[in-house]
Amino acid sequence: MRFPKSLSIGIRVPSLPGLHARSMSPLLNAALGAAYWLMIVLTVVVVAAFVVTLFLPMGPTGLIFSDGSGGTEIPVSRTYILFGFGAFVGYFGGFALILRLLRRIFHTLATGDPFHPSNVSRLKQIGLTLATVTGGAWIGQTLVARLARGEMDPPSLFDLVTPAFSVLVVFVLAEVFREGARLRRESELTI
Numbered sequence: 001m002r003f004p005k006s007l008s009i010g011i012r013v014p015s016l017p018g019l020h021a022r023s024m025s026p027l028l029n030a031a032l033g034a035a036y037w038l039m040i041v042l043t044v045v046v047v048a049a050f051v052v053t054l055f056l057p058m059g060p061t062g063l064i065f066s067d068g069s070g071g072t073e074i075p076v077s078r079t080y081i082l083f084g085f086g087a088f089v090g091y092f093g094g095f096a097l098i099l100r101l102l103r104r105i106f107h108t109l110a111t112g113d114p115f116h117p118s119n120v121s122r123l124k125q126i127g128l129t130l131a132t133v134t135g136g137a138w139i140g141q142t143l144v145a146r147l148a149r150g151e152m153d154p155p156s157l158f159d160l161v162t163p164a165f166s167v168l169v170v171f172v173l174a175e176v177f178r179e180g181a182r183l184r185r186e187s188e189l190t191i
Contacts, residue, residue: 025110032103039096043089050085053078080147087140094133101126115180123174127167134163 058078101122108116138155145154 029106032099032106036096036099036103039092039099043092043096046085046088046092050082050089053081053085090136091133094129098126098129115177115184117181120174120178120181123170123177127170130170131167
């Protein structure tokens with residue numbers, strides 16, 4: 001559906017078929033692409049490190065946590081290292097998935113169809129992935145704090161307020177896009 005460039009009373013109405021050259025869309029598209037490929041590269045590197053660590057013979061290593069008075073040395077086994085690599089794979093892979101979905105949403109925006117029905121499910125997938133990554137990172141930080149035996153403070157539930165709010169915003173946006181897609185379908189049927 002196209003809107004006229006101007007109405008009879010002289011008000012200019014923007015057209016929807018695409019984004020204008022003066023918008024930030026080229027910069028945003030480049031930033032999404034660069035961030036997506038960076039997350040893919042980081043995910044592949046950490047998967048490779050995970051596989052190498054899985055088959056590399058090694059004994060426990062020592063991590064040193066310092067509070068200024070010498071620090072505490074904690075032996076770290078292969079299991080902890082593999083867990084850490086697995087957590088980073090989930091973290092980087094989750095954000096790569098979010099960026100992939102954002103790029104697809106941006107593509108529908110660039111083609112003038114932001115209320116495409118598939119954007120609703122994309123936004124819901126982004127919300128679920130963001131919730132999973134956030135929860136996983138919080139659990140991981142809690143486990144690392146327990147491993148550090150008092151040298152690090154575990155995260156509090158208050159640390160989840162902002163990410164939970166972000167997830168809520170994404171799900172509300174998904175409902176807004178669902179309603180926009182419904183209204184678009186209704187308008188296409190009436191024309």
